[in-house]
Amino acid sequence: MKPIFILCIEDEPEVLEAVVRDLAPFEARFPIESASSVAEAREVVQDILNRGRLGLVICDHILPGEDGVSFLVSLHRDPRTAGSRKVLLTAQAGLSDTVKAVNQADLNHYLAKPWRREELHAVVRQQLTEFVLQHETDLYPYLTLLDAARLGERIRQQPLPADE
Amino acid sequence: MNTRKAVGILLGLAGFCLPWLVTFPGLSFPGHVTLGVFLLAAAFWLTEPVPIYITSMLAIFLEVLLLSAEGPLCQFVRPPVAQPEVVAPTQTFRLPAGAVTSAGEVFVARPAGNFDKLKVEVVERRADVVEVRSPALSASTPVLSRSDHWLARYSPASYRTFFASLADPIIILFLGGCLLADASVKYRLDRALTRLFLRPVGTNPKLIVLGLLVATGVLSAFMSNTATTAMMMTVVLPLLAGLDADDPLKVAVVLAIPIGANIGGIATPIGTPPNAIALAALTKQGLSVPFVKWVLMALPIVLVTLVLSWLVLLKLFRPRTRELKTELGGTFDRSPKAWGLYVVFGLTALLWFTENQHGISSNIIAFLPVVALPMFGIVGKKEIHALPWDVFWLMAGGISLGTAIKTTGLAEWMVGRVEWSALGGFAIMAGLALLSFLLANFLSHTVTVTLLAPIAVSVGTVAGAATGFDLTTALIAVAVASSYGMTLPISTPPNAIAMGSGVIQTQHLVKAGGLIGIVGMALVLVMTRFFWPLFSR
Numbered sequence: 001m002k003p004i005f006i007l008c009i010e011d012e013p014e015v016l017e018a019v020v021r022d023l024a025p026f027e028a029r030f031p032i033e034s035a036s037s038v039a040e041a042r043e044v045v046q047d048i049l050n051r052g053r054l055g056l057v058i059c060d061h062i063l064p065g066e067d068g069v070s071f072l073v074s075l076h077r078d079p080r081t082a083g084s085r086k087v088l089l090t091a092q093a094g095l096s097d098t099v100k101a102v103n104q105a106d107l108n109h110y111l112a113k114p115w116r117r118e119e120l121h122a123v124v125r126q127q128l129t130e131f132v133l134q135h136e137t138d139l140y141p142y143l144t145l146l147d148a149a150r151l152g153e154r155i156r157q158q159p160l161p162a163d164e
Numbered sequence: 165m166n167t168r169k170a171v172g173i174l175l176g177l178a179g180f181c182l183p184w185l186v187t188f189p190g191l192s193f194p195g196h197v198t199l200g201v202f203l204l205a206a207a208f209w210l211t212e213p214v215p216i217y218i219t220s221m222l223a224i225f226l227e228v229l230l231l232s233a234e235g236p237l238c239q240f241v242r243p244p245v246a247q248p249e250v251v252a253p254t255q256t257f258r259l260p261a262g263a264v265t266s267a268g269e270v271f272v273a274r275p276a277g278n279f280d281k282l283k284v285e286v287v288e289r290r291a292d293v294v295e296v297r298s299p300a301l302s303a304s305t306p307v308l309s310r311s312d313h314w315l316a317r318y319s320p321a322s323y324r325t326f327f328a329s330l331a332d333p334i335i336i337l338f339l340g341g342c343l344l345a346d347a348s349v350k351y352r353l354d355r356a357l358t359r360l361f362l363r364p365v366g367t368n369p370k371l372i373v374l375g376l377l378v379a380t381g382v383l384s385a386f387m388s389n390t391a392t393t394a395m396m397m398t399v400v401l402p403l404l405a406g407l408d409a410d411d412p413l414k415v416a417v418v419l420a421i422p423i424g425a426n427i428g429g430i431a432t433p434i435g436t437p438p439n440a441i442a443l444a445a446l447t448k449q450g451l452s453v454p455f456v457k458w459v460l461m462a463l464p465i466v467l468v469t470l471v472l473s474w475l476v477l478l479k480l481f482r483p484r485t486r487e488l489k490t491e492l493g494g495t496f497d498r499s500p501k502a503w504g505l506y507v508v509f510g511l512t513a514l515l516w517f518t519e520n521q522h523g524i525s526s527n528i529i530a531f532l533p534v535v536a537l538p539m540f541g542i543v544g545k546k547e548i549h550a551l552p553w554d555v556f557w558l559m560a561g562g563i564s565l566g567t568a569i570k571t572t573g574l575a576e577w578m579v580g581r582v583e584w585s586a587l588g589g590f591a592i593m594a595g596l597a598l599l600s601f602l603l604a605n606f607l608s609h610t611v612t613v614t615l616l617a618p619i620a621v622s623v624g625t626v627a628g629a630a631t632g633f634d635l636t637t638a639l640i641a642v643a644v645a646s647s648y649g650m651t652l653p654i655s656t657p658p659n660a661i662a663m664g665s666g667v668i669q670t671q672h673l674v675k676a677g678g679l680i681g682i683v684g685m686a687l688v689l690v691m692t693r694f695f696w697p698l699f700s701r
Binding site for chain 1: 390391394395401404405409552661667
């Protein structure tokens with residue numbers, strides 16, 4: 001089974017460290033990668049796609065060089081990452097950028113800085129649950145970490161494996 | 165296509181053709197044909213070049229084609245028939261020499277296609293003709309000109325018999341159980357019951373493991389082991405989120421589910437398909453085992469192994485945490501339809517358990533939920549479509565193969581090779597149960613029992629005289645032993661689901677499942693020796 005990765009893009013090292021630290025509970029099942037610029041992020045995505053799938057991108061908007069929203073738009077246009085869940089974690093995205101992210105990158109969630117840990121957990125849990133529901137058939141491994149009620153509901157509707 | 169499948173297909177085809185090429189002394193021609201079908205099915209069931217239920221369908225099809233009266237083989241084979249030549253007016257006729265057996269019998273063709281044996285008086289026997297005298301003969305009586313022709317001794321069953329195996333009463337019993345289970349899942353009765361079971365055990369991890377074993381066991385006694393495991397996993401896996409990554413309690417909790425499900429399935433005739441297969445074989449022999457009798461026979465070993473499993477799991481995977489919160493959402497559904505389900509379920513269970521009092525077969529009672537649940541709109545077309553039809557076909561294949569093996573004389577021939585009476589009844593029963601346990605670790609439990617049930621029945625007909633052999637005990641031992649085959653991830657679907665959770669490793673399962681399975685198997689031998697035969701007295 002190919003692992004499902006989480007990618008965090010943030011240019012300030014302390015902030016990046018805080019995000020990754022807050023996501024630690026998910027790391028047992030979803031390996032976390034990080035990048036500090038869009039250029040680096042593209043390389044990391046390439047690397048992730050060689051080893052597995054990109055499940056969730058948590059991206060800042062203001063970054064050195066290319067901005068976060070246009071990176072999300074480019075991810076959305078690539079069929080390999082079109083289904084990845086996309087979250088904007090930022091304090092400085094204006095209305096037009098946010099609209100662009102929603103309309104052109106199919107943005108799934110907008111999270112304002114500063115964030116609360118529980119809030120981030122809830123968003124990541126919900127987005128990964130969506131991704132797993134859409135892309136996975138074997139849901140048992142995710143019951144511990146993700147939204148068990150929704151996964152359980154899907155499992156009930158799935159045909160059971162083989163005969164006894 | 166992988167090597168295993170290719171080997172399976174080759175073995176199956178070779179097995180199918182062998183009896184057509186080699187003649188085994190003492191075995192009739194239809195017996196040869198049946199042996200071919202049996203070898204083909206066994207090879208396909210063992211290696212699975214096609215899913216096992218398809219092999220069952222294939223077996224039924226081959227039986228209809230090759231063994232039934234209406235099938236092409238019996239239709240197209242024109243038995244050589246001669247008409248008696250009148251020698252003298254005093255009822256004396258001349259027949260070809262081969263038409264009369266050494267015992268002075270001839271076979272008279274009947275319009276239906278089979279033959280009646282007729283005793284005649286042999287007047288004179290010459291090299292090529294025999295003169296016989298009989299008032300039942302006339303110049304127009306069709307007489308089989310070769311008395312050693314296979315059709316003489318074979319009265320083929322109607323093709324209905326083979327197709328009807330899908331509607332065998334035991335399959336109806338199973339169908340009733342499945343529909344009740346599906347309805348329970350639909351109205352979340354299974355979840356509500358789990359909650360009920362786990363409430364009294366509080367937050368003590370050790371007691372929670374016991375609670376899970378018992379809850380899973382009870383549910384899987386009435387639902388399929390696989391469905392129970394799938395449901396329980398969605399309940400317990402979220403509970404593990406708060407535990408340390410390496411707390412052994414996680415392993416104990418996740419293992420409790422498939423182990424509880426495998427053991428719980430033993431408890432009732434509808435708990436798992438192997439029980440039903442064994443019952444079907446017994447019913448065919450005229451030995452009825454009512455629902456409640458099965459439960460009484462099986463319950464002691466189920467309870468003992470459930471408690472043993474608890475001790476083994478806690479010993480192997482000692483919980484580190486002192487407290488585990490089990491707050492499960494969901495209560496009993498109080499809608500009118502859910503109440504309808506509770507009433508139908510309660511009534512069916514009550515009638516099943518009181519069979520001795522009212523005398524109506526549990527197979528008939530099983531049709532009550534099949535009718536009542538859709539009638540009151542408690543289940544709909546969706547649930548009827550979602551019934552495990554593959555399992556029903558799998559069972560039907562086994563049942564029809566059992567019929568064929570018995571009616572063609574293959575059964576007696578197979579077991580006639582061994583001097584059974586020298587072995588003693590217990591040794592035979594123990595051997596069958598051990599074989600069942602070994603096979604079940606690698607094969608589908610249903611297939612294991614499907615293969616072994618006709619053999620047990622055959623041995624029973626021959627070794628019946630041997631001291632202490634009891635067919636009911638033998639078949640129950642075979643069925644129960646198969647449920648203890650749970651060492652490997654592939655042994656049963658519940659094991660596979662537990663492995664799929666990613667919480668446990670193969671070695672955990674092999675250690676716990678293997679140990680509990682072997683102890684269970686040892687207990688099966690004890691029950692076979694001392695407990696189960698008591699019910700046949």
